[in-house]
Every structure is written in structure tokens, then in C-alpha cells.
Amino acid sequence: DIQMTQSPSSLSASVGDSVTITCRASQNIIRYLNWYQQKPGKAPSLLIYAASNLHGGVPSSFIGSGSGTDFTLTISSLQPEDFATYYCQQSYSYPISFGQGTRLEVK
């Protein structure tokens, strides 16, 4: 099974900051890596698919990169609505797995 490890587990930042979240896979997943955002009490929503493709309607301030085992999600110029929990997910092989999540909080 492929293990997904995100870092950091939590992060404090201010509006206007740029932040980067890292996701590491326990084996090569090529570029089959997706990113989701979840706000309290809401369902997750897709941000990035296949490592770097922006889902429709997602602001260009969200940037995904990486391949193989190491991936990053960068959010440039944080907006108030960006404070949420972020999950990575590999879809390379079964069982599909998610990272443990990164909680982005207001400093």
C-alpha cells in the first residue's frame, strides 16, 4: 500500500502570505496526485489534479507541482477564504490513499 505523508500537519500564516505544503508518497506515483481543500463542516473540494492541473473555478493562486514521490501545493497571496485543511491523495494504485491533512490557520 502507498502511504502519503503531508508536512507540516499545521501551519499558521497571515493574509497575503505565500505558503507551501508538501506531500510525500512512499513509492513512485508518477504524477497521480490530487489536492483537496476542506473547510469546517463542509465536504472537501478538488483543487489540483494530476499534480499540477487546476480544477475549474479554482484561483490561479493555487499551484501544484512535483512528480515521483515528492509534491507541493503552494498558495500565493493567501486570502481569508483559503484558511482550511488541505489533503493530498494518490490515485496511482489501489488502495487509494490520502495524506493526513494540513491545517492552515490564521496567525
Add this chain to the structure above:
Amino acid sequence: EVQLVESGGGLVQPGGSLRLSCAASGFTFSSYWMSWVRQAPGKGLEWVANIKQDGSEKYHVDSVKGRFTISRDNSKNSLYLQMNSLRAEDTAIYYCVRGSLAGSPPRLHYDYWGQGTLVTVSS
């Protein structure tokens, strides 16, 4: 507008059964893989099961194999999750999710999510 509406959650005793349903609208249901993803209270996301467009392929996470079964009825635009032999650790919000392929299966990304239905397993 894509909509996924789950129903069927509730309180059930350990060892009991529940059947979750998901009503889909706003897209051609029979053209998409569909999935269930769950989230225990205060915890992260866990993939539960995937089903191919025509129902011919089904995949389940090991922790639910033999107890849960994903199915679909394309004539009713509906997805189901039959859950038997429920355990306390199955307590979670269960999300109905649409999967879009970015390659050959299982290379899905989950582009639309329902609001979730809460399953609580407790005596």
C-alpha cells in the same frame, strides 16, 4: 449543476446494517466512475470504494471487504453502499463522490462531492 445527495445514514448498533444511497443529477451518471469516501469525526479522509461506469468493476478498501458493497443503478442515477456487520470504527461521515479519469483506472480525481451522511455505530 452537478448534485450528489446522500441519504440513509443514522444510528445503528454494532453488528447491524445500513444502506446508503446517493442521488446524482446534473451530469450523465452512467459515464462516470463513482466512489464513497468517509471521514471519522475529527479525522482525515479515507477512501472506501470505487465502481466503474457500468458496475462491472468494484474496489473496496481492505477494512470493509466482505462487509460493505458498492453498487449503482444507472437507470435511477443512483449510487449505493450496503454496509453490514458494522463496527464502531465505521462511524464517520460518508461522502458520495464523482470520479473523473486522468489516465487508466484507478487514476481518478474526485471532482464533485455530496454533503455527506453521518453513520454512527454505537450501542
